[in-house]
Amino acid sequence: MNQPEGQGTISRGKSSKAKGKGKSKGPRKGRKKAVLIWIFFVVLFAIVCAVVGYLLVILNGERILSANVNKLNLDKASVIVDQNDKEIAKLYVSEGNREFVSFDKIPKKLQDAFVATEDKRFFEHNGIDLLGIGRALVKDVIARSAKEGASTITQQLSKNLFLNADKTIFRKGTEASIALALERKWSKQQILELYLNRIYFGKGQYGVKTAAKYYFNVSDLDKLELWQIATLAGIPKSPGTYNPISNPERSMDRRAVVLKLMYDQGLISLEEKEAAAKVVYDIKKASGQTGKYLTYVDYVLDEAIEKTGLSEEELRSAGYRITTTINTKAQTAMENEFANAERFETSKDERLVQGSMVIMDQYDGSLIAMVGGRDYQIQGLNRVTQQRQPGSSFKPIVDYGAAIDTGDYYPWSTVQDVKKCYGNYCPSNSNGNYLGTIPMKQAIKESRNASAVWLLNEIGISKGLSFAEKLGIKLEKEDRNLSTALGGLYRGVTPVQMVRAYGAFANGGTLQDPHSILKIEDSRGKKVYEYDESSATRVMSENTAYYVTQLLQGVVQKGGTGVRANFGGRPIAGKTGTTQAGIPNFKTTGNRDVWFVGYTPEWTAAVWYGYDKTDKDHYLKKSSGQAAAMFSAVMSKAMEGVKHKSFPIPSGLKDDEKLAGINGLIAAYSPEQVSVELTWSPVANEGMTYKIYRKVNGEADFRKIAETADPSYDDYAILPDQVITYYVTAYQASKKMESAPSEKVTITVTTGLEATPPPGEEGGEVDPPEESESPPESPPIEIVVPGGSPTPSPTPSPTPTNNPSETPIGDTPASPPAG
Known part of the structure; x- marks a missing residue:
């Protein structure tokens, strides 16, 4: 029976569509199967590569461990030489700086402190901490460099035993391979034992027992207190920064971090944490060092770490040759004078009056000599890098130099020496004597406080702070007040900063970069660092520098506060400085800090005296004359045979101008x-x-x-x-x-x-x-006036006739701001 044409058409269409579907099913199933097969082989290949890679890592670690199991990476001492290539020190680490202690002699709390701080999953991982590595890689990607460590204790031991500290992906891989091998070969207790005996603690000390003896005079580790344990556990992250001798405050900050980690992990109670965090270091307990030029050598080491990025351990032990700027004659002269007890006041107990001094060649910034303290071989605290209040030695920087640099003032300009309050701030001359209008050169010669504050107020605090910053001293926002005119600073300055600033006055207006290193070469003679001589910058005109020098020459002349600094008939310029003791609930005319910063046409030097901690039993009875006398004693011997020069005189100087006085009153x-x-x-x-x-x-x-x-x-x-x-x-x-x-x-x-x-x-x-x-x-x-009897006029206050170096008029400012 014939169907309608439309229905047939529809039937054929369906049949065609169905046939089409049937034809496409076969090829699609084939493609899916091919994809699955491809994925299978890719995954299989990846697994094979991973297994092979893992085996290679394992084998590489085993190979390195087997070949170097007895290796000590401390077999080639670095040396420090002077400019004439004469060796002055060797940084070899002897066995005397390393003492082994078995695991059963290491207290549990000491072990806990290091594990909590360095690797809290130490007892859970197999040598590498994947979570820590992932976190480190993320941070490295963000920083666009390999900065983050995130190494386990086992990895740190691997690096210390067999590798250098280059932070590269390849090194991390090798480090991990050795760590895995170590974990298979040794138990966790053996690894932790070796780690605690090999880790570096700064100051040339290796191992926890040696460090405990060096820093705390504790030979029996069971006798370590919690604060000492936390201090030791905080050092390995950065031994040069966190050891309690070089940086007591930063060490205590790091100690607080360790204590918090121990508390967070349930290893100590809140009471233990808080009690340990309150302990203030008594660094005089540190054991002694031996050798010559100790302050200078340590300064060189710190500078080398900063300039190269190498660790102290590497710099001591990898055969580097460090060429320095030391002048051994000047260094010896300085050390001899600081060893002379007659140069210092006598203390009532074993805490000595301390001091520090540094000499710089103002024309190139070379640090010629330095002493960080009277007993540096015992304490190791370099006071040339410690901040103290400068007192009136800061006046040339923030007051007189800044005023002359405006072009409105000259050494013959006048200032006001009057008793005056500026809001709530009422500066005073220490002897209570005021002279009214006086020449600037007299004001600084006699170190009159009222004149200095008046002058800074006239030019504006901003100009004073800006000039100080140009001289390398960046002040805090808290220093935007007139007490800065008298050196009452929020944080203070270091002798190195002061010698740098005064050096710019001495050389005609150029700020140099103080440095102790000329170059560093590795064991193969390849240069890894060289000082850049182009770092100097002009910060003031030659005229400004010369006029300030004129002012400061008056300070060391008869009648000036720094007269005791003179020696050998050389031209000398400089400024004294003292700060009040400022002891709460204790009234005294004694001082906390005394300074003399001065220069000849050849060298610039800064001298500081004081106690490390000032209290009612420990403050200076004398003033800045003793610092000026130390300057003279050291420089006179150090400069024997040095050719005499003159201060540079610029062209176009104005003559000393004076106004005619008033007659016929x-x-x-x-x-x-x-x-x-x-x-x-x-x-x-x-x-x-x-x-x-x-x-x-x-x-x-x-x-x-x-x-x-x-x-x-x-x-x-x-x-x-x-x-x-x-x-x-x-x-x-x-x-x-x-x-x-x-x-x-x-x-x-x-x-x-x-x-x-x-x-x-x-x-x-x-x-x-x-x-x-x-x-x-x-x-x-x-x-x-007739009508009454003659009345004699009041007798004017005479100018003090005391030794000006011991009783300066204005060298003791009002107490500096808190902090």
């Missing part, structure tokens, strides 16, 4: 006006004004009462029975210059009659005195 009482009329002879200079100063009986100091362009002034602010003394100065605002004070005249104000001068005088006019550095105050002229 006359004071007369006017009954009609009820005033004191002052007249004087005018000064023939353009833009001249006159400043009038007066002091009434009962007042301690003169104060400015007026400024006028006319050579006369009427003082109406008077009362009966007052004794008033006046003087006048000339002032030229365009040059910020003020003349020396005129002769003083005194008048006694009573009622009724006209004032007449005393016999033998004409209205108080006298001849001016001869100019001098610090003119003495002559008795003022007395003018008495």
Whole structure:
């Protein structure tokens, strides 16, 4: 039976579609099977590669371990030489720096501290910590370099025994292979025992027992206290940074981290953690070192670590040759003087008055010599890198140098030495004496605090801080106050920073990079580091440097606070500095720090004296003269045979300018006006004004009462029975210059009659005195108004005649800010 055409068509279409489906099923199943087969073989290949790779890693580790099982990676000492290639020290680590202790003699808490800090899954993994490696790789990718360690204790032992410290993927792989081999060969206890006996603890000390003896004088590890255990466990991460001698504060910070890890892992109680964290180091317990030039050698080692990125262990033991800038004659002279107890005050107990000194060649930044303390061989604390309050030795940096650098001030410019408060801050001269308007060179020579603060206030704190930063001393935000003018800093400065800053004044305005290393070569003679001489930068004009030098030369001349620094007829410039003891609930005139920083045309040096910790039983009785005397003693011997030079003199210097003083000052009482009329002879200079100063009986100091362009002034602010003394100065605002004070005249104000001068005088006019550095105050002229008996004028306060090096006028500022 015939079907309709449409239905047939539909039937054929379905049949065709069905046939099509049937035809495509076969090829698709074939493709899927091919993909599965391909994946199978890829996975199989990967498994084979992984197995082969794992076997190669295992075999490589076994091979290295078998070949080097007895290897000690400390067999070639590095040496330090001077510029003439003469050996001055060898950094070989002898067996005396390593003492083995068996596992059963290592206290459980000591083991726990190292495991908790270095590898808390030590007893769970098989030598490598995959979680730790993954975390390290992520951090390396983020940092775009191989910085993160994340090694297990076993891996660290592998590296210490057989590898260098190059942080590369290949080294990490080799390190892991050795770690796996170690884990198969030895038990966890054996690995931990070897690790604790081989790990480096800084200062040339290997192994936990040697470190305990060196840092704490503890031979029996069972007698270690928790704070000592945590300190030791914190050192291996960075031995040069976290050992308690080189950096006590950073070591205590690291100790706190270890204690927290131990607490978090349930190894100690909260009470134990808090008690151990409160202990302050007493570093005098450290055992002694031997050898020559110990401070200098340690400084070289620290600088080499910084410049090369190598570890201290590698630098000591891998056969490097380090060429330095040391001058052994100067170093020996310095060490001899610091060994002389007569150079220091006597302490009431075993805690010594400490000191440090560093000498630098200001023309290239070479560190010539340094001593870090009187007993450096015992303590190992390098005080040339420790921050202390600089006191008045900071004035050339933040006050006078900054002012001269503005171009508005010169050594002959005048400053105000007056008792004045700036808000709540009221600086004072230590002897309570104020001279009013004085030349800048007198203010710094006598180290007058009031003048320094006045000057910084005039130029602005920002200019002072900016100039200090140009000299390599970046101050804190807390230093944006006027106490900085007197060296009252938030954190302080180091002798190395001070010698660098003063060196820029000494060499004509260039800031050098202080350095002790010229070059470092490996055991094959390949150069791995060389000092870059282009690091010096000009930070001030030659004129500024020369004018500051002029000011500082006055400090060491007769009448200056640093007169004891002189030696050998050489040109010398410098500045003293002292800071108050500042002991809570204890009043004393003693000091916490004393300084002298100075220079000749050849070398610059900084000297610091003080106790490491100041308290009511440990503070300095004497002032900065002792530091100046140490400068003289060391430099005179160190510079024997060194050719004399002169300070560089730039061209285009301005001459020493002075304004003519005021003559002919006359004071007369006017009954009609009820005033004191002052007249004087005018000064023939353009833009001249006159400043009038007066002091009434009962007042301690003169104060400015007026400024006028006319050579006369009427003082109406008077009362009966007052004794008033006046003087006048000339002032030229365009040059910020003020003349020396005129002769003083005194008048006694009573009622009724006209004032007449005393016999033998004409209205108080006298001849001016001869100019001098610090003119003495002559008795003022007395003018008495009839109607009362003559009243003698108050006797002016004399300038102190004490030894200026021992009782400076302004070297002791107000207590610095907390911190």
